[in-house]
Amino acid sequence: xxxxxxxxxxxxxxxxxxxxxxxxxxxxxxxxxxxxxxxxxxxxxxxxxxxxxxxxxxxxxxxxxxxxxxxxxxxxxxxxxxxxxxxxxxxxxxxxxxxxxxxxxxxxxxxxxxxxxxxxxxxxxxxxxxxxxxxxxxxxxxxxxxxxxxxxxxxxxxxxxxxxxxxxxxxxxxxxxxxxxxxxxxxxxxxxxxxxxxxxxxxxxxxxxxxxxxxxxxxxxxxxxxxxxxxxxxxxxxxxxxxxxxxxxxxxxxxxxxxxxxxxxxxxxxxxxxxxxxxxxxxxxxxxxx
Numbered sequence: 304x305x306x307x308x309x310x311x312x313x314x315x316x317x318x319x320x321x322x323x324x325x326x327x328x329x330x331x332x333x334x335x336x337x338x339x340x341x342x343x344x345x346x347x348x349x350x351x352x353x354x355x356x357x358x359x360x361x362x363x364x365x366x367x368x369x370x371x372x373x374x375x376x377x378x379x380x381x382x383x384x385x386x387x388x389x390x391x392x393x394x395x396x397x398x399x400x401x402x403x404x405x406x407x408x409x410x411x412x413x414x415x416x417x418x419x420x421x422x423x424x425x426x427x428x429x430x431x432x433x434x435x436x437x438x439x440x441x442x443x444x445x446x447x448x449x450x451x452x453x454x455x456x457x458x459x460x461x462x463x464x465x466x467x468x469x470x471x472x473x474x475x476x477x478x479x480x481x482x483x484x485x486x487x488x489x490x491x492x493x494x495x496x497x498x499x500x501x502x503x504x505x506x507x508x509x510x511x512x513x514x515x516x517x518x519x520x521x522x523x524x525x526x527x528x529x530x531x532x533x534x535x536x537x538x539x540x541x542x543x544x545x546x547x548x549x550x551x552x553x554x555x556x557x558x559x560x561x562x563x564x565x566x567x568x569x570x571x572x573x574x575x576x577x578x579x580x581x582x583x584x585x586x587x588x589x590x591x592x593x
Contacts, residue, residue, distance in 0.1 A: 307335035308411060309387030309469070313379050314354070314397025315344040320510065321353050327400040329361065331407045339365045341397075342383030345373040350397070380485045381474060392469050394486060398510045399463040402428070406506035410466040413500055420448070421497035422467035422490060424460040426505045432512035439505065449499040454490050455542065455553055460499075462486040463507035467493050478545040483534045491542050529568045536561045 310328050314321055328339055339361075343351050351369065358365045368383055384392065391411060395401070406425070413423050430437040440461045446453065453459070471492060479488040493499065539561060543554040 304336050306338040306389040308333075308337040308391045308393055308407060308466075309389035310337060310339045310393045310395060310407075311380075311383050311387055312339060312341045312395050312397055313344070313376065313383050314341060314346070314350055315373070315376070315379070316346045316348050316350060317397035318346070318348040318350045318353060320398040320400075321350055322357075323400045324395060324397050325354075325357050325365075327402070328395065328407075329364070330404050331401070332404045333408045333411070335411065337364070337407070338387075338389065340368065340383055340386050341365065342368045342379045342386075343370065344376070344379040345370045377483060377485065384471075384485075385474065387469060389469055391466055394462050394465040395507075396462060398512065399508060400510075401463065401507050403504075403506045407466070409502060409504075409506070413502060414466065414468065417498075417500055419498055420500040421470065422460075422465060422493035423500035423502060424464040424466070425502040425507065427461035427464050427507040427509050428505055429461075429509050429511060432510070440509065444503045445501045447501055447503075449494075449501060451491070451494045451546065451550060452553065454494050454499060455550060456557065458487045458490075460486065460490055461507060461509050463509055465489070470496065476545055478541045479538075482538045482541050483530075484538075487538055488541070491545065495546060525568050529565060532561055532565045532568065536565065 312324065312328075314324075317324070325339070331337070341354055343354055345351075354365075354367055358367055366386070368386060370379065370382075374382070391414060393407060393410070401407075410423050410425070414420055417423075427440045428437055429440055441459070445459070449459075465486060467489065471489070475485070475488055476492065482488055490499070536558065539554050539557045543551065543558070546554075
């Protein structure tokens with residue numbers, strides 16, 4: 304039987320987390336068939352061993368894509384998504400998990416009832432392995448229906464909350480080829496064809512830890528910050544082209560702002576660290592308008 308939903312999981316060195324991730328999916332109470340597609344990117348820990356144990360227990364639900372060598376997060380994500388056969392695709396990384404057993408049913412009901420929506424998401428809890436207090440992704444409710452103007456300024460969808468119509472089976476548009484992450488581009492592709500729906504409930508957990516491919520434990524390392532900013536710059540440029548410059552004013556401002564932030568990280572912070580006294584004088588003079 305063809306699954307109604309494909310749960311796409313990508314994982315690398317997640318032996319501490321992958322069991323909780325899979326259990327949170329397998330515990331879902333739904334009235335439709337679903338599959339779990341796991342892209343395992345040649346982990347150096349026991350992630351693959353745990354996955355194979357789970358597949359033996361649930362051979363009709365879990366399909367493993369086992370890379371023979373490490374291909375990187377972007378390739379692993381694209382390859383795993385192409386293998387999804389469901390009418391809908393749900394995202395979940397191998398270090399995140401869902402927190403309620405009716406999460407998937409609620410989102411599928413929502414999309415079935417709102418054909419004008421191509422994607423829906425919900426709130427999530429952000430948890431840290433370094434002892435920092437957890438908090439919500441969104442502290443205030445969002446609008447129930449959102450358009451491109453709401454999605455473009457910032458990535459407002461926790462990746463563990465995304466469920467969307469499977470309309471990009473062959474891959475992402477070429478405009479996003481150089482963008483180093485996949486969740487935000489998918490949001491833009493979906494929003495070009497419809498609206499986004501928001502369910503104001505906390506139904507997932509996004510984990511920030513030192514082994515995270517993108518989060519890096521929430522580090523303030525300038526190298527990581529610059530890498531993030533460069534990725535955002537590539538995204539804004541790609542989105543502008545993909546959306547045929549229909550949101551040129553908004554995206555041009557984001558591009559200019561991001562370029563300035565990259566400049567600040569490359570120049571001002573090292574300058575401040577090495578020449579803290581001169582930098583203090585510079586800021587004082589600038590504040591006085593001189």
